[in-house]
Amino acid sequence: MAGSDELTPFKAAARILDWLEAIGELTLPINLDLVRQMLPTTPFGKGAVLLEPAPVTWGSSEGALVRNPDNPNEWGIFYNAKTRPERQRFTLAHELGHFVLHRDSHASFNCDKESIYTGADTLKLIEREADEFASNLLMPGDLLRQRITGKRIDFHLLGELAKEFGVSLEAMCIRLIKFTEQRAVLVYWDYGFMKYHWRSQSAIRTRVRLRSTDDPQEPLPDTLAADEDIVQEWDGIQMPAYHWCSSEPPGITLREMKHSFPSGNRVLSLLVLESAAPRDFAGSGREDAIDNNKGRRYGN
Ligand SMILES: [Zn+2]
Incomplete structure (x- = not known):
């Protein structure tokens, strides 16, 4: 034990x-x-x-x-x-x-x-x-927390942090998801299919759930992830959260950011959702464990 x-x-x-x-x-x-x-x-x-x-x-x-x-x-x-x-x-x-x-x-x-x-x-x-x-x-947690508290999360900030800590942008994004207090979801696309997604603690607490397509998951309609004309969107674009999330009622918005890696085959989507009260109901826990099950190299 x-x-x-x-x-x-x-x-x-x-x-x-x-x-x-x-x-x-x-x-x-x-x-x-x-x-x-x-x-x-x-x-x-x-x-x-x-x-x-x-x-x-x-x-x-x-x-x-x-x-x-x-x-x-x-x-x-x-x-x-x-x-x-x-x-x-x-x-x-x-x-x-x-x-x-x-x-x-x-x-x-x-x-x-x-x-x-x-x-x-x-x-x-x-x-x-x-x-x-x-x-x-x-990426020591304390040093990272100091740098993200109260800051607007976007790929500009993440890129600067990745440089300062000497890590890849992807590694920094995964670390951010662990430490941000905001409701955030990181999605990694590999050749057009979702390879993994991670939710921040407050996204898990408020039961944020992505709308699912087929397995393997493809980008959802009306999202930047699905728009092949948009290669990079580092500031993010505001949209109704239900475009991405089946869990979110109309009126809740999110900011979607997109980063395409130079090879073009790998894409990161970062979603920052408006805050919401925690949602709690019976049977919780089980499905929330899924996020990290797939494991993931941080070093890409
Ligand atoms: Zn090893």
Whole structure:
């Protein structure tokens, strides 16, 4: 049974951030090289050596953490040098997460983007934990909250924050959904179909539900997501919320923003809804658990 002293990804990242703060190094973007050098001097890396990360170019792998077969105390991190810098940072933080959380139970970790969907359950779990560690380490909640409280949420702000924290826009959007107090929904489209959607806490509390089409879900009529002529809409356009949400009565509006990635095949929709009173009724909880079930790499 998991006790309260169990080391969770969140707690591990928080401890590391505390240590950085104690030496006056809690600055953005988080200095991962410093973290790597520091870890073996902390209880999280006792007796181990964490070598300098090595860039490699290989197939579908994002990164790996590997124990030296000749020296079990020595660990090496490898990362895909062909990906964008912010993606590499996320991968490095992810591998540091395996080092802190999982190295006692595994000798090597080979991390690709899809294993979080298709891997065995234990594999999915440790991949998700390493991702959670990475986002907590790279985007400390307190620092993010300071920057979004009272601010108008749009892709301009998110783009600035992504740059400041040294993460991808997508990673920052997912993190925002966790921390914003507004009713917000993030939808990720992959080749025209919904790959996932996440709701903020207040969206969950007020039972915001997207209108469903077929499975897999396609963009809804009268939304920017469905309008192929609109490639980017970073400020957002106000519209009746029921265009998107079956849960919202007429009169409630939302602001829809759209960001298309350069490849054109991946699109983020961000919805910020007018506030509403929490809705509570019997049977709640079950369906709300769906949001995070699919898991998701944060580092795209
Ligand atoms: Zn991994």
